[in-house]
Amino acid sequence: xxxxxxxxxxxxxxxxxxxxxxxxxxxxxxxxxxxxxxxxxxxxxxxxxxxxxxxxxxxxxxxxxxxxxxxxxxxxxxxxxxxxxxxxxxxxxxxxxxxxxxxxxxxxxxxxxxxxxxxxxxxxxxxxxxxxxxxxxxxxxxxxxxxxxxxxxxxxxxxxxxxxxxxxxxxxxxxxxxxxxxxxxxxxxxxxxxxxxxxxxxxxxxxxxxxxxxxxxxxxxxxxxxxxxxxxxxxxxxxxxxxxxxxxxxxxxxxxxxxxxxxxxxxxxxxxxxxxxxxxxxxxxxxxxxxxxxxxxxxxxxxxxxxxxxxxxxxxxxxxxxxxxxx
Amino acid sequence: xxxxxxxxxxxxxxxxxxxxxxxxxxxxxxxxxxxxxxxxxxxxxxxxxxxxxxxxxxxxxxxxxxxxxxxxxxxxxxxxxxxxxxxxxxxxxxxxxxxxxxxxxxxxxxxxxxxxxxxxxxxxxxxxxxxxxxxxxxxxxxxxxxxxxxxxxxxxxxxxxxxxxxxxxxxxxxxxxxxxxxxxxxxx
Numbered sequence: 001x002x003x004x005x006x007x008x009x010x011x012x013x014x015x016x017x018x019x020x021x022x023x024x025x026x027x028x029x030x031x032x033x034x035x036x037x038x039x040x041x042x043x044x045x046x047x048x049x050x051x052x053x054x055x056x057x058x059x060x061x062x063x064x065x066x067x068x069x070x071x072x073x074x075x076x077x078x079x080x081x082x083x084x085x086x087x088x089x090x091x092x093x094x095x096x097x098x099x100x101x102x103x104x105x106x107x108x109x110x111x112x113x114x115x116x117x118x119x120x121x122x123x124x125x126x127x128x129x130x131x132x133x134x135x136x137x138x139x140x141x142x143x144x145x146x147x148x149x150x151x152x153x154x155x156x157x158x159x160x161x162x163x164x165x166x167x168x169x170x171x172x173x174x175x176x177x178x179x180x181x182x183x184x185x186x187x188x189x190x191x192x193x194x195x196x197x198x199x200x201x202x203x204x205x206x207x208x209x210x211x212x213x214x215x216x217x218x219x220x221x222x223x224x225x226x227x228x229x230x231x232x233x234x235x236x237x238x239x240x241x242x243x244x245x246x247x248x249x250x251x252x253x254x255x256x257x258x259x260x261x262x263x264x265x266x267x268x269x270x271x272x273x274x275x276x277x278x279x280x281x282x283x284x285x286x287x288x289x290x291x292x293x294x295x296x297x298x299x300x301x302x303x304x305x306x307x308x309x310x311x312x313x314x315x316x317x318x319x320x321x322x323x324x325x326x327x
Numbered sequence: 328x329x330x331x332x333x334x335x336x337x338x339x340x341x342x343x344x345x346x347x348x349x350x351x352x353x354x355x356x357x358x359x360x361x362x363x364x365x366x367x368x369x370x371x372x373x374x375x376x377x378x379x380x381x382x383x384x385x386x387x388x389x390x391x392x393x394x395x396x397x398x399x400x401x402x403x404x405x406x407x408x409x410x411x412x413x414x415x416x417x418x419x420x421x422x423x424x425x426x427x428x429x430x431x432x433x434x435x436x437x438x439x440x441x442x443x444x445x446x447x448x449x450x451x452x453x454x455x456x457x458x459x460x461x462x463x464x465x466x467x468x469x470x471x472x473x474x475x476x477x478x479x480x481x482x483x484x485x486x487x488x489x490x491x492x493x494x495x496x497x498x499x500x501x502x503x504x505x506x507x508x509x510x511x512x513x514x515x
Contacts, residue, residue: 005341006361006407028408035364035403036384048361050408076397080463085471096466100488101455103385105397106404236466236487 002044008053012179012213015049019209020181022047027211029072029111032103037116041125042132052108056213059083065219068177071110071212075165076101078109088217090226090245094168097230100237110212112165113176113192117203117267119148119159130156131200146305147239151266151297157200158303161193161268162239168228169215170269171245171261177214178206184213193268200267222249222257225327229320230263231312240264242312248324253283258321260292262313265300272296275317286322293317344407350375351419357406365401365409366390369416377417377446381490388489391447391454392416398454400488417446420453428509429453432502440493448489452503455485459507477507 009015019025025047028034037043056070059081067083078084079095099107121127121139128137140148140158148158166189174189192204226247232238243263249256258279260272278292293314300310347356350373357372366383369375369392381387383402390402393415401414421427426434429452439445459481464471467484475481482500491499 001362003342004361006344006405028405031403031405031408032385032400035405039384048405052408076458076463080461085464089471092464092471093466096464096468100388101458101485102388102391102398102400102451102488105394105454106399236484 001038001041002046004045005047007047007049009049009051012054012056012211015051015054016179016181016209016211018047018049019211025049027051027114029108029114030074030103030106031111032099032107033111033115037123040123042123043116051110051211056110062216062219065221067217069109069215069217071214072108074105075099075107075109075112076104079104086224088168088172088220088223088226090171090223090228090247091165091168091217093228094164094230094243094245097228097240097243098164109165109215112163113169113189113212113215114204115163117159117161117193117200120144122159131159131196134199134201142304144305145303147241147264148303148306149266150300150302150306150309151270152195153267153301153303154196154198154200156198157196157267159196159200159267160264161203161266163269164228164230164240164243164263166193166269167243167261167263168245169217170271171226171247171259172217172220172223173259175216175218176212177216179211179213180207181209186216189215189269190271196267203267220247220259223247223259225249225324226259227320227324229316231316242309242316244313244316244320246317246320246324248284248321250284250325253325255279255282255284260296260317262296265309265313272317274298279321284321284325286318289318289321290314344410346406346410348406348409348411349413351415359406361405361407363406365392365394365404365406365414368406369401369414375416375418378450379443379446381444381447386490387444387447388451389444389447391451391489393450393454396454396457398451415450417449420449427453429456429502429506432506432509433499436498436502436505437495438498438502439491439495444489444491444493448486448491448499451486451489452499452506455482456503456507458485477504479504482507 026045028048028050056072060068079092122129127139176187230240230243240263245261247259262270275292275296379389381389385400385403392401465484
């Protein structure tokens with residue numbers, strides 16, 4: 001591991017200024033991804049700016065019925081928060097389906113969103129990876145790509161975004177509050193992540209040094225009827241083979257509103273707008289849910305080993321929505 | 328909050344820091360390369376070899392300790408970041424020469440074979456039981472708003488971050504279950 005200097009910024013502006021002044025500095029949150037990647041030699045910062053003592057660790061219920069989640073709120077605290085459990089069960093379920101108890105106690109809200117989009121080839125410095133080393137090639141494209149993308153991948157990168165939290169926040173139209181050198185800005189989470197294209201090393205639309213300070217959830221009463229369904233190769237402590245975040249608002253059996261987002265299918269959390277469109281305004285049935293998922297996945301291009309993700313994603317869409325309709 | 332910027336005194340071109348933190352109730356002062364994890368600080372600098380280095384990547388759980396009372400994987404925490412904080416390892420779960428109820432239950436239920444993962448299992452279970460006492464739900468909790476009932480399925484899910492190569496899992500579940508029941512009985 002490369003030697004690094006360590007800073008504890010006094011406030012948000014100080015943190016952003018430190019990153020601006022140090023071209024190879026990195027922010028440190030809970031460290032569950034960054035420290036691992038530093039040990040592997042995949043990330044080599046020469047300065048760490050420790051964010052965990054900034055006063056960004058509270059969850060605030062907003063007058064409009066929404067929620068503001070500070071960037072350093074730990075995943076475990078967020079999952080246990082009464083307002084999250086009551087008003088946004090999809091969020092609590094996504095958090096609880098992720099990682100392990102110890103890691104949830106460490107991982108922060110902002111850090112979870114900015115964990116690297118990655119695959120096992122990215123983590124192996126002995127393999128070609130355009131994300132780790134632009135222009136070096138992609139060992140995953142024709143390698144063991146069972147876990148990788150089926151939608152929106154490029155010849156340069158087929159990695160998937162691993163966060164469960166980000167999938168739930170994508171379904172909820174969360175707004176990411178950031179601080180840049182020239183002040184604060186709001187970014188809809190649906191505009192936060194990039195497709196891999198020819199620059200898979202760029203994972204978000206944020207400029208380097210931008211600091212996430214909070215995530216704001218708009219009020220969404222329908223989210224009281226919401227869930228997160230995650231399928232894994234083992235029962236616990238594994239990344240998703242497929243996942244879906246779902247909010248369903250029924251008027252009788254008519255779909256008044258629906259929010260769907262998929263995990264484990266693309267380089268970013270995948271908002272299923274086309275599936276939502278197929279469902280909205282129609283009487284709900286499991287068959288309609290299956291048709292909606294098929295419409296969303298119509299442009300999927302499975303890799304050699306991951307064709308199973310299409311029927312899997314369709315199946316969990318049907319199951320999640322059918323369970324919500326019956327609840 | 329303890330440990331402002333002035334407490335992390337840096338030396339050696341800024342690549343090392345003086346760290347003051349509490350370990351099992353005793354204040355410790357170390358000057359460490361910033362790359363030193365809490366796990367290495369405990370094992371290599373303080374002679375506390377209870378916490379084990381298994382995968383060293385946050386996957387196996389054998390390095391689990393309590394940081395400010397909460398279970399974490401000490402292999403993924405840089406020691407410089409815990410300046411001013413408190414760490415409890417397996418050596419601090421009970422008074423010297425004594426066993427906590429959890430440790431006694433592990434022995435009574437034969438909840439280990441080689442014992443390598445056991446310090447991590449014990450610290451993780453201690454932290455987990457506190458999480459249950461606070462009403463935290465898990466991935467297998469049916470009703471997110473109801474008080475968590477510690478079924479075997481709940482114990483297994485909540486302990487998923489600790490691997491046991493000897494596969495003593497059924498006995499670990501039994502030991503944790505008994506400890507939790509005893510704790511509830513004591514609370515009544």
